[in-house]
Amino acid sequence: MLASLPLEYSKAQEVSAAPVITQTYQIGDDSWANVPLQFNFPFYGQSFNNSWLYSNGAIGFISPNQGGLGGNNLSVREFVSNMGSQFNYTIYPLWTDLLNINGTFQTEGSTDFQRYKWIGISPYADGNRLNTFTVEIKPDGQINTNYSLVLLGGWVWDKIVRFYNER
Numbered sequence: 001m002l003a004s005l006p007l008e009y010s011k012a013q014e015v016s017a018a019p020v021i022t023q024t025y026q027i028g029d030d031s032w033a034n035v036p037l038q039f040n041f042p043f044y045g046q047s048f049n050n051s052w053l054y055s056n057g058a059i060g061f062i063s064p065n066q067g068g069l070g071g072n073n074l075s076v077r078e079f080v081s082n083m084g085s086q087f088n089y090t091i092y093p094l095w096t097d098l099l100n101i102n103g104t105f106q107t108e109g110s111t112d113f114q115r116y117k118w119i120g121i122s123p124y125a126d127g128n129r130l131n132t133f134t135v136e137i138k139p140d141g142q143i144n145t146n147y148s149l150v151l152l153g154g155w156v157w158d159k160i161v162r163f164y165n166e167r
Helices: 076-082 154-166
Strands: 021-025 032-043 046-054 058-060 104-109 114-123 131-137 143-149
Touching: 021 032, 032 104, 032 114, 046 114
Parallel strands: none
Antiparallel strands: 021 104, 032 046, 046 058, 104 114, 114 131, 131 143
């Protein structure tokens, strides 16, 4: 018999010796917020001290205004047909068409970690299906994820399946 996993992982309960800065963001549809890091994060041979929290379930380390994800580049169709460098240096914990109706985008960070939270965020076509997930990065390059609640629904999967069948 498999043991059930707790809804919150132990990393979320860690207490940092450094002061923790919590920030809540108002991010529009297909948009992002800049999240400065308090440490250098090593990622695929590069070191980053800045990041971007994307409404559609991604974290980027290249500015959307300088070749990173942005606007239409957030779509699966753009990714598959283009595969350009704007998709590099990005973490995709739950990359889909999300829309914040009554949820929260939040970060918590210190010199020990940076945590990105999507709390109660809906798929674009269904405001009743709420998704809550978290990504935590650390100065040693460690990446932890937690999926507390994921309810994407048929619309998202139907759209993806139709797209791949059209190719």
